[in-house]
Amino acid sequence: MRELTAVKDALKKHQIELPSWAFGNSGTRFKVFGQPGVPRTPFEKADDAAQVNQYTGAAPVMAVHIPWDKVDDYEALAAHANGNGIRIGAVNANVFQDDDYKLGSVCHPDPRVRAKARAHLLDCVDIMDATGSRDLKLWFADGTNYPGQDDIAARQDRLAEALAAVYARLGAGQRMLLEYKLFEPAFYATDVPDWGTALLHCTALGDQAQVVVDTGHHAPGVNIEFIVALLLKAGKLGGFDFNSRFYADDDLMVGAADPFQLFRIMHEVIKAGALYPGQHVPPSPPPRPTEITATSAGAQPPGIAFMLDQCHNIEPKIPAQIRSVMNVQEAVAKALLVDADALLAAQRAGDVLAANAALMDAYNTDVRPLLAELRAELGLAPDPVAAYLASGYGAKIVSERVGGTAAGWGA
């Protein structure tokens, strides 16, 4: 069993990346309920993201989405964020909201539209150079609604061509993160629908191309931690878009709908030594000669991006982001408490119940006192949500942010 100090040290090194768009107005096709005090600019989004980091101490990065976060001076935006103790993270491209993209973007049958989409992706790499971001995050809404509408294989060739052109533009240390999604807005075939398709394209591209697992992008019942374990073994897990769902891509707070799934996912990440760069995995007892070692820690290059991708359609946005970071921390703390030796011994002995118990004991551990202790050690309030609510920041932004246009998806 890991010492509690080791658990706290690991938690101190684990960072969560916030989505700028979670601070703006969002909704469903039925209604976007505007909220007072919502940011009007990416600078104000960074101010709100900095609040989440101020009270959790675990979210010093904000991902941006282009053009939702388009500014004249990206260095200035990065400097503003740095001035608030955070940095600009992944740059998310957006080739899913322009009229030209009705039949797709990089997979569109019309080469003129494909060229337009590719130009946007390349612009996003220029923005990464300006913000100092490492990751270009690519999610394509591309797909078809009816059988025969377009050629499935031809669309894959178009996708591969566009990805190769953008991959060639990446600088040293920059990565391309390819996100898959089963369906929506396409309802017959999505061009990057699953981890296999994303992995095939990323493997063909090279080491700087990795897969993003958005926890809301799978068919009901899919074992996501299985996919995570495989991508880790392949060294191709670039990041997560954490959220939770009861039905489809609900984008609810991570851990709200299925905290046990989040725990199982983080267990695989920790077992592979991928929680943070340089995470040490205690060597497991040497395998009996007949055995093939389960996972070779170290296959996965360091630096998984633990991003949130959520929409707070009805709940106050900053407290919801704080709660979400706390939910991830709780899952990580529980997963760090798994007695790896007891688990391995039970697995090797074929002791099904003991092996399951090793995981459930950790999962059923109340880690909230440990996290309150950790926050105290960091000079933070034990309850970040309560501390934020008591700060008056919420009322301040409602009174200050009058006029202008509240940020949103602009869909």
Ligand code: LRH
């Ligand atoms: C698509 C998605 C993708 C984004 C968007 C905000 O459903 O998960 O990550 O770009 O949400």
Ligand code: MN
């Ligand atoms: Mn996502």
